[in-house]
Amino acid sequence: MRTPIIPILNDTVEINLEIQLTASQQHVLSMANQWIAVEDCSAFAITGAENSGKKTVVRHIAQVLAEHGKSLVYLSPNARIANKYKVFGFPDVQSIYSWLYASRPSKLEKDKACYDVSVTLPDVKREVLVFLDAHLLGDDKFETETTRYGSGFLFQDMISALQDNGQLLPKMLLVGDSFQLTRGRIQRSLLSGEVFREKNILFNAYSLSEQISSGELSDYQLQLVSALSNKSFVRLPEVGGNDITRVISGEQTDEIGRALVAWPKHTAFLCAQNMDAFKINRGIRARYLNTRNMHSLVVGDIVDIHNRTVGLQDDVIDTKWVNSGTFGRVISVASDIETKTVLLKGREAGTVLHFAVATIEFESMGIVTVRYIPEYLSAETPALSADQLIALNIIAREEATEKLQDQKYQLEIAKESLPEAEYKQLSYEYQKQLADHIMSSSYFNAARLRFAYAMTVHRAQGYSGWTQLYVDTSCCHDNANYSTDSYFRWLYTATCCSNQKIGLLKYPNLSPISNASWHCVPKKIGIIAVKQRLYLEPSNLVDELEQLPVGFDTSNSIYAKLYTTIQSLLVDSDWKIQDVIQGRSYQQVYELVAGDGEVVTVQFSYNGKGEITIQSVRSSADVFKETVLSLLSTKPHVQSSSLEEAIRELTNYLNQIGWQAVLIEEKSQYKAYVTLVGSRGYIKLD
Incomplete structure (x- = not known):
């Protein structure tokens, strides 16, 4: 095609x-x-x-x-x-x-x-x-x-x-x-x-x-998406590899710092909240730009603009507007800082605002000189107070009024000399000019700049071109509970900001038992007798009945399930069912024969809950007994998926410290007994 x-x-x-x-x-x-x-x-x-x-x-x-x-x-x-x-x-x-x-x-x-x-x-x-x-x-x-x-x-x-x-x-x-x-x-x-x-x-x-597509990052994201789809927030994906890694706090500090201050910007550090980003930005600037002053820019600073701002140009026709969300690198900084104080109505003290000027190379915009507000730059969270916003408007209005003072003087003359209709038209045109000047003012639109080494995931959302991300995963934007839709959605969003490499700091341990409450006082101390359990394979009863020999007792559905389970376990071996002795209360006896004629007799018992236990195995030699027991080894079939996951987490955890599960008894969808064996004996957990 x-x-x-x-x-x-x-x-x-x-x-x-x-x-x-x-x-x-x-x-x-x-x-x-x-x-x-x-x-x-x-x-x-x-x-x-x-x-x-x-x-x-x-x-x-x-x-x-x-x-x-x-x-x-x-x-x-x-x-x-x-x-x-x-x-x-x-x-x-x-x-x-x-x-x-x-x-x-x-x-x-x-x-x-x-x-x-x-x-x-x-x-x-x-x-x-x-x-x-x-x-x-x-x-x-x-x-x-x-x-x-x-x-x-x-x-x-x-x-x-x-x-x-x-x-x-x-x-x-x-x-x-x-x-x-x-x-x-x-x-x-x-x-x-x-x-x-x-x-x-x-x-x-x-x-x-x-x-x-597939890969480490895609596989990691898929697990987060699956959790969000199923509303199951009990496990965070494992981390380990080349593309998505766990970063230990205090390690790789210089490597991360140098990448964050490099330009063009290919690396970012993402946090949950603005205060976290502020602390990291402060540390990066102190260590790699040799400045602790968060109130003003220095050459080499990388910034992110939070509002649409106007460039300072000699020719109004050439005025450039820089869009919010644009990154830039500081080329030069004017030494003078302009201070303006506005006394607002009802206030005892004046509202003070400072204005500084910097020349910045903005991505896809070229070099633009802008007026910025140091108070916004140095605040822990990106915001101006209500009084500061009012003061900005007043400053811009005063600037515009001064520029239009000739027009205002002509308007005052017109008020006395022109008919009311003509005066109203002139007044309307003046007010429109005044508003235009205010709205295009470099004070009214003074750049709300933030240091851009670290930022929140919300701020970073929509970017995809970063080749390396570092993410502080200790909490999300609205809570510190990892088992929530918010945390999984926040973490997934962070991973979408890069298609290459991601390093996760303070990555939490979240599994179904990571927050388990352990009560280690023994309920009972005694001999634990363990007999091998045979877990029946789930199957269709109609199919089971078709596999039964002629005259097989089908008065209890468990008989057919036991027969088909044993038959499937032996299918790839040299053993087969030779005879079945039925009729005993809560027991079934199977004679199994090997290709060389060796016979092993296995006695099964069952209870009203359908649990099957291998009571005894009789053979002429232990080797045949062990062979048959190995063939009849089955994995537990737990009906409750939540309980099954909890048991799997528990046994995996205990396997790491030398305990092996030998018996699992499901009692309800919320409860099971797990018997484990270790170097010093058995333990049965409820």
């Missing part, structure tokens, strides 16, 4: 579709074909973990849509993720915010620059909206310290805009990872479908359940 050239958004992208698809990929594509064929405004979601082939399926769907005369409009949660998908070969991916909202704010409201909805409505008959990384899109209210988009409710704004003037809704394709952390509540995530159903929009979701 030749590689097709698929038209998308008046551009072309080469897509290699010669990859062998998994069964789940084929099923999702089949469902997608049906979805495409129906002319409606439904939403179709494709979910799947890392390495499940989501991008491959989207490329196939793009081909099918192209054959139907449709093209795809690719939308992502932000500009950074849009650039990530462009690297993957997806054309013209744009941030959903730049697609849905105006490029410039229209007004100031409650000290926030407000961006109005301003979208070119898609051609419903020709275009399909594709939401990439849709697990990071939701309908919880979102606004920053200085910015609000529309109403703050992304999905509500989008649907209202698409329905404008009776416009029909386009088809919508959502692609995302339902196992990662979401932005806001999981229930309000676009992938959950609830927000679509509330708008009476047909929503169907299909999951890619198979991995298309």
Whole structure:
């Protein structure tokens, strides 16, 4: 099959579709074909973990849509993720915010620059909206310290805009990872479908359940995904290998530190909370940049910007805006720090803000000079106080008023000399100019910079290009309990930030018995008699009856199970069943014969619970007795899966210190007796 050239958004992208698809990929594509064929405004979601082939399926769907005369409009949660998908070969991916909202704010409201909805409505008959990384899109209210988009409710704004003037809704394709952390509540995530159903929009979701690649990292992630799917948080995957390793605190310190301060940024350290990241950033800078001052930048610092900020340029036309989430390396730092004090109404003391200037080389942006706020940089958590935010607005307003003082003077003259209508128009234009100056002010948009050697998993989410990650796994973002959906989801999300190597620090021990309570006071001391248990193989009673010899007693179903179990145990040996003596109360006697005619008699006993014990073995020589006992050795069949796992964990643990299980007696789905033998005798555990 030749590689097709698929038209998308008046551009072309080469897509290699010669990859062998998994069964789940084929099923999702089949469902997608049906979805495409129906002319409606439904939403179709494709979910799947890392390495499940989501991008491959989207490329196939793009081909099918192209054959139907449709093209795809690719939308992502932000500009950074849009650039990530462009690297993957997806054309013209744009941030959903730049697609849905105006490029410039229209007004100031409650000290926030407000961006109005301003979208070119898609051609419903020709275009399909594709939401990439849709697990990071939701309908919880979102606004920053200085910015609000529309109403703050992304999905509500989008649907209202698409329905404008009776416009029909386009088809919508959502692609995302339902196992990662979401932005806001999981229930309000676009992938959950609830927000679509509330708008009476047909929503169907299909999951890619198979991995298309293997390796240490993929195998590790698969175990986390399995736990999240089954809601079973009793075991963390084993760690050991080359790609995903356990890092001991205090070891590899210099290796990690040098990698974190290197540029371009290929290594990151991820934490659960901002305070943890702050401590690591402080330590890294002290050791490798020779500075303990967290209040200002030094040359070589690597930073992450938390807001969209404006560059300081001599020519306004050449002004550059740097997007949130962009990493940069400090090239130079101005020595002067500007101090501004604002006395707010009702406050006894003034609110003080400092402003510094640095020239930074930003990824994919080049070199930009920005004004930044040292208080934000040095805070343990990334936030400004309410008073500081108000003061920023006042500072920017004063700056704008000074720039427009001539216009303000003309407006005051016009108030006395012009008709009221003309004056109101001039006043409106002045207020608009004033708001524009405030919203583009380098003070109002002063960079909220953070040191970027360590950061939270939430902040790192969406990155995939780091070649080496170090993760502090001692807790997750909202609790220190490892046996939770939150912890497993958080840890899995962290692993998705790199496709190469991950080092785990403070990796917890979590297994079904890692938090067991051990009560070591003996309940009873005495002789423990152990007889070998024969565990019956689960099978179908109809099949068992067909294997029985003529005249076999079937009054008790256990007879047939015992016969077929012994027959299966001997099938590959030189032994076979010669005779069965039945009729004894709670006993069955089997004569087994070898190829050379040697006969061994085995007496089995059973109880009302269906437990089979090998009571005795009679033979002419011990060697034949041992051979038969070896052939009749069976593994326990525990009915309760939870109990079976607990027993397995217990015996594996005790095996390491010299104890071997010789008898397991299941009493209920919550209780079992385990008898073990060691160098000093037997012990029976309840």
